[in-house]
Amino acid sequence: MTKPTVDAMAKVGDLPMGFTAKPGSTVAFKTGDWRSVRPVLDREKCIYCGFCYFYCPDGVYQDMGKDEKYYKADLDFCKGCGICAHECPKKAITMTLEEV
Amino acid sequence: MAKRVGMEVSIAVAEAVKLADADVIAAYPITPQTHIVEHLSELVADGELDAAYIPVESEHSAMSSCIGSSAAGARTFTATSSQGLALMNEMIYIAPVLRTPIVLAIANRALSAPINIWNDHSDIMSVRDTGWLSIFAENGQEALDLTLASFRIAEDPAVCLPISMNIDGFTLSHFIEPILMPEKAEVDKFLPPYKPQLWLDIKNPISIGLLGGPECYTEARKATDDALWGAKRVVIKAFDEFNQVFGRQYHVVETYRHEDAETIIVSMGSISETAMTAIDEMRDQGQKIGLVRLRLWRPFPEEEFLAAVSKAKNLAVIDRHMVMGCSSGPVGLEVKSLVYNSGLRPGISNFLLGLGGRDVTRDDFKYIHEKATSGQVQARCEIVGVFE
Incomplete structure (x- = not known):
């Protein structure tokens, strides 16, 4: 659940359940x-x-x-x-x- | 001890939701499902069920509310039929990917046009690709039992997906049947309080319902599909646990006199009981015929289905939804595809019947048996009893 889903080319197994994101993920995503x-x-x-x-x-x-x-x-x-x-x-x- | 009661099946489904201690019910009335949510609204209003009942303005809002309440960590139930399910469609696709374990009872009914309130499977078949688990009850007891099992399955940490529990409209929803009503203590033994896997928590904030661009849309869909396929194991486990508590054993694929059958009818829902009566009569006349019923429709129980039909020479697959412009119904298509890839080579005939509430009789099954064993497999699905 810690990894934002907005990462480019995320692997199936790396996606958090329910395709959720922690708030503030756009700090890392321009x-x-x-x-x-x-x-x-x-x-x-x-x-x-x-x-x-x-x-x-x-x-x-x-x-x-x-x-x-x-x-x-x-x-x-x-x-x-x-x-x-x-x-x-x-x-x-x-x-x-x-x-x- | 369970109490034997005479009860309308819709009321029994509502009583099962009460026994399951649902937290939120968001629903809009539609025939033939209305009695389920009507009774639940009474139970909530009378203080017999401590739940929030949200009387929404449409089924689209009903499913939206359910996704929201499930995302908030509440045990969530709704029910619908036909046009109502069609109106939910946009939100139906969203619930599985967001992993919201909503329980949806569907009193299966034909889709317009022409306007028709009676039973077939066109409503559920039109949402078969959406990521929901889908199970079918054949009688009132099963409707109650599978409603309880639905909460157990959907909310399992390994599943965390929405589920539809299907009962044939009117044929089940409006019939009064003898039903063993379990005690609350028994239900509590089978169904623990809901422990959500992810929920909107101000102490641990998350965003639900995100954009997923080309770089991750495929992966998000695949993750949901993986969860759905993986859910079968939990369904089997939940059915076994149900048997331990209540003494009634369910299977993802149910069978009837299929062991030595040369011809196997494949069916879903309440017509299976008519089929069993017809099979008894045909067996008395020396016909080697049996029945395989899909209790679990999504995920499709491939291994169990193939094991059940592996010795048959002929399969007669029944569909209750017309796929226009296509040679087979949905069940027929899937069975043909699965069997072809398995290497088994039975003759597969596909029959469409019971549309828009048209009666399905024992004679229909005898006709189907005759056609399926005639040695001539038709390329196209045959519409049984169509006047033309």
């Missing part, structure tokens, strides 16, 4: 890998208002604190939806194409 665009912040324009932080539906923005004065997107989990860029009152966030 869910942002299918993003096609990423938010890129222009810190010159950023006024540290927190709109990106509050509007992000996946909670990937982290408050960098009063000294740094900006919010940073965790790209391991950002899906690239662009809500932050749309809501930013200063147009400080640009959705930029992911290059493979």
Whole structure:
């Protein structure tokens, strides 16, 4: 029961009974890998208002604190939806194409 | 000591659920199953059964509630028929993989269209591939006994799968039969309190009902299938333990006068009793005929079935569900497939009868015997008694 079922290519015998998972399994499983665009912040324009932080539906923005004065997107989990860029009152966030 | 009572079979099933101390019953009424859950709602309302009775708005919700309550660690029961089972279908597929040991009594009834409330096996056969254990009762006593056994089997730590206990609609569900009603103490000896294997516990949180992508969907299904095949051993053990407590022995494959039979009829459910009477009459006339009944339908008891039919020259397999656009019924298909791979080479004829409540008589079995021994095996399932 300790092994999260989200592990790639799990063997039949390794799956927990009932196909369950412990909470927090996405800490190990990065869910942002299918993003096609990423938010890129222009810190010159950023006024540290927190709109990106509050509007992000996946909670990937982290408050960098009063000294740094900006919010940073965790790209391991950002899906690239662009809500932050749309809501930013200063147009400080640009959705930029992911290059493979 | 057990008490002999005259009781409608549906009520006896409900009384068995009471004796099993079910914790949660979530059900929606549908003919011919209604009396089971109606009586249970009375038992709960009267304080005779300390359980939560959830009167849901549909069978889809009934099965959803059952999965939830079973996942919460409660001993869970529901009952349905026909369209009700069809409406449960989406959730029926989910319960086995989540390993929720729900007990479901099905009063078997035909599926629409045309609208028909009477008995055949089209409801259960349409969910045969879903991972549920499936057992069939032939009379009222068996219905009560197998309801008790169902809890024991489903909740066994080695099984932890849902189970359907099938009784023929009306033919069993609405008949009053003499039934030995066991004492609570006897039931407690056979059926221990439910100890869930996994459940929603705030001290040890888990997620149930996950996404399983291409990298693990096959493995999750295989794990469930493995558990289902493995459950047969527990069914046999539970039947043996049942016999030790109650003195009635059940088998995954039941037989009747099959030892020296050249022709064996393969049946399921209550028509087996008519078949036995017909076989007695044919035996009196010197015919070497016997009966093999599938008590356990899922997992299919392959070894036991093959052992029971190994000496027969002819098999006459009865189906009570029409598989449209296919040459055999579901039981016929499986028997043909199993027997072919075993290397045995009896002639296998497949007969479809008793659809939508049409009577199955002793004469039908005599006709089947005649056809099965005629030396001409038909490629296609024959619909006995169809007017055309």
